[in-house]
Amino acid sequence: MRQASVTLPLGIVIRRTPSVSRWVDWCWQAVGVLPGAAQADWQVLRSEGDAIEYHAATVPLNLWRTDTEAYLNGLSARIPSVGVILRERVGSDETAPYEVLLATASPYEFQDYADSGEEIVELVPMPEGLIALIRDFVEEYHEDEVFVKRRRDKKRIDLVEEGRGDPRISQLTDVYRAPRRGRLN
Structure with a gap:
């Protein structure tokens, strides 16, 4: 049996x-x-002036055989990319303010997180080896x-006018008019 x-x-x-904003x-x-x-866990990889690169976390990248259409869509992009989803840590210090929730090769799953606006x-561009693995x-x-x-069915549904107007009105000119009980004159 093949692996799922x-x-x-x-x-x-x-x-x-460093940010260019005065608020951040x-x-x-x-x-x-x-x-x-x-x-x-937020291991420093490279430091150049004020810019620092961290290996923030290692998360599993899952590929499911039912999502191959999404992976094809992602690989056909101009720059095939991995979607990384980060969430702000509550009460965290300044050196590790985010937790890595997920990494996905599916642009459909990535779009779901982008639509929520909470994360x-x-x-991130995929390395060549990862592109080859997914392909x-x-x-x-x-x-x-x-x-x-x-x-469509061959049945003609336009011949019957069910639910249109009041059946007590015999005139075809205004089927939406309410019936009168008597004249008030």
Whole structure:
């Protein structure tokens, strides 16, 4: 029996740079992924002046054989990307203000998180090795769905005027007029 999914540990790289806004001190952005990375908790990877890159966390990237259409859509983008979803930590310090919720190769799942507006969502370009892994997965499991056009019944529904107007009114000119009980003159 074939495997239903593939899981790959994916390290998330987040860059902290000084903000140009007077209301926020730092700008945080997901800038890279590390396929096959070990566990990490905001480990400093590189520091250049005020800019610091962290290996913030390692999360599983799950590929499901039922989502191959979404993966094909993502691979056909101009720049194939991994969607990274971050959530602000409550009561966190300044060195690790976000937790990494998810990394996904499905643009449909990424769009669901982007629509909510509660999380920070970033697209990070996929490395070549990850593109090859996802492409191989799609080639093995993707099955095109056959389009079946729905056909209408031959029954004519326009010949009967059920539910239109009051049946006590015999005139065809105004079927929406209310019946009169008697003249008030």
